[in-house]
Each structure stands twice: as C-alpha cells, then as structure tokens.
Amino acid sequence: MPRKKQYSMVIDLDRCVGCTACDISCKRENNTPEGFAWSNHIIETKGRFPNTSFRYIPTLCNHCTNAPCVKNCPTTAMHKDANGLTKHDANKCIGCRACQTACPYGVIYFNKKLPHKRLRHDTQPAIAGCTSTGVEVAEKVGAPIGTYNAGRAQTYPGIRPQGIVEKCTFCDHRLARGEMPACVEACPADARIFGDRNDPKSPVAKLLTKHAPKVLQPEKGTQPNVLYINEYH
Numbered sequence: 001m002p003r004k005k006q007y008s009m010v011i012d013l014d015r016c017v018g019c020t021a022c023d024i025s026c027k028r029e030n031n032t033p034e035g036f037a038w039s040n041h042i043i044e045t046k047g048r049f050p051n052t053s054f055r056y057i058p059t060l061c062n063h064c065t066n067a068p069c070v071k072n073c074p075t076t077a078m079h080k081d082a083n084g085l086t087k088h089d090a091n092k093c094i095g096c097r098a099c100q101t102a103c104p105y106g107v108i109y110f111n112k113k114l115p116h117k118r119l120r121h122d123t124q125p126a127i128a129g130c131t132s133t134g135v136e137v138a139e140k141v142g143a144p145i146g147t148y149n150a151g152r153a154q155t156y157p158g159i160r161p162q163g164i165v166e167k168c169t170f171c172d173h174r175l176a177r178g179e180m181p182a183c184v185e186a187c188p189a190d191a192r193i194f195g196d197r198n199d200p201k202s203p204v205a206k207l208l209t210k211h212a213p214k215v216l217q218p219e220k221g222t223q224p225n226v227l228y229i230n231e232y233h
Contacts, residue, residue, distance in 0.1 A: 014230035025186035062224035069099035
C-alpha cells in the first residue's frame with residue numbers, strides 16, 4: 001500500500017518576527033470577511049517590569065488527527081481527507097455550530113451575517129470625484145468584492161454563504177496546484193515549514209526529528225498537525 005500522507009506545518013518561533021504577513025496573506029488569499037482570521041496569533045505578556053516575558057504565537061486550524069470538530073459534526077461537513085487535512089464541505093453544513101463548540105482552539109468562524117456586507121454596499125467614495133467605491137470596483141473586476149481572489153473557489157466557495165461555518169484549509173486549492181499555503185509563501189523569515197510529516201525526507205519530518213516540538217493545549221488529546229519549535233525572542 002502507498003504511504004499515507006499527513007500534511008503538517010512546523011512554525012519556528014525563533015525565526016518568527018511577528019510581522020503578521022501570514023495573517024494578511026491568508027485574508028487576501030481566502031476572501032475572509034471582516035472580523036474573521038483563519039490565520040491569527042496569540043500575544044502573551046507576563047510578569048512585572050523589569051522581569052517580564054513576551055510571547056508571540058501564530059495560530060491557525062491545527063488540522064488535528066483526532067479532530068473534535070469532525071467527531072461532533074452531524075452531517076460530515078467537517079471531515080478528514082486522504083492527505084490528513086481537516087476540511088469543510090459547505091454544501092453539507094447546516095450551520096449548527098457543533099464543530100465550533102467542539103474546537104478547543106477557537107479557529108472556526110460562523111457567518112452569522114452576509115459576508116463582506118460593508119464592501120457590497122459601499123457606495124460612498126472616500127474622495128468624491130476621485131476615488132472609486134467598493135461597488136464600482138467590484139463591478140469593474142466582475143467579482144463579488146473588489147479584492148476577490150477567484151482561485152479560492154477551485155475547491156471551496158470563494159466567499160462562504162451566510163449561515164455556515166468556515167476555517168483554514170491549509171490552502172488546499174494551492175496544494176492541488178503544487179504550491180505552498182499562502183501564509184508559508186508570504187513569511188519573510190521562513191518561519192513556516194510545510195509538508196508531509198510521514199515522508200522522512202520532507203523538511204517537516206526532519207525538523208520534527210531534530211527538535212522537541214510543542215503543540216497548543218496538548219491535554220486536549222487532539223493530536224494537532226501544527227507544531228512549534230524553539231521559542232519567540
């Protein structure tokens with residue numbers, strides 16, 4: 001039998017500069033609504049001056065091997081694919097939010113309202129007679145919104161409809177084209193390393209052998225496939 005894949009991401013906290021390029025590139029790539037952050041971060045400051053510590057931890061869907069969102073989805077909208085990705089089928093989603101409740105990491109978002117409503121109804125130019133409105137830009141480019149990335153729609157609705165959830169897919173549409181996730185490509189410090197952890201020759205597998213990786217909330221037993229090495233300085 002062919003070896004089973006398990007796509008994973010290693011984040012080197014020592015290399016991370018906290019620039020949020022990952023967050024911005026993810027939002028642009030996946031057309032996420034205002035207030036949604038498939039790629040996000042945790043900022044922790046502890047202690048009292050001068051004895052203080054600071055941590056910056058990039059976050060995203062952990063694509064858990066033992067994914068509670070998958071176990072709790074009543075329609076199999078949340079499911080695991082052959083490459084170990086935790087994916088979401090928008091056509092099967094009934095918006096019950098059981099997956100969102102089950103996820104201990106807070107990385108699943110619910111479209112309570114029509115996504116990008118502000119952009120869809122932007123009819124007032126910032127400078128009259130000089131700048132275009134959001135509606136005008138969308139009409140010119142022939143898309144729902146002016147910043148729309150049509151590539152996202154290859155494997156998932158380009159903009160998810162009202163009444164369902166959404167989350168990071170490790171940019172599965174880019175993986176299908178042989179490309180890296182947008183956040184990996186955008187990182188200026190090469191702090192994100194992506195690949196098949198079950199392939200001993202992959203950079204991910206080599207890093208996991210060399211370092212003692214950590215995961216978020218290991219006590220939850222979810223077996224995350226986003227792993228952290230080193231420390232943020």
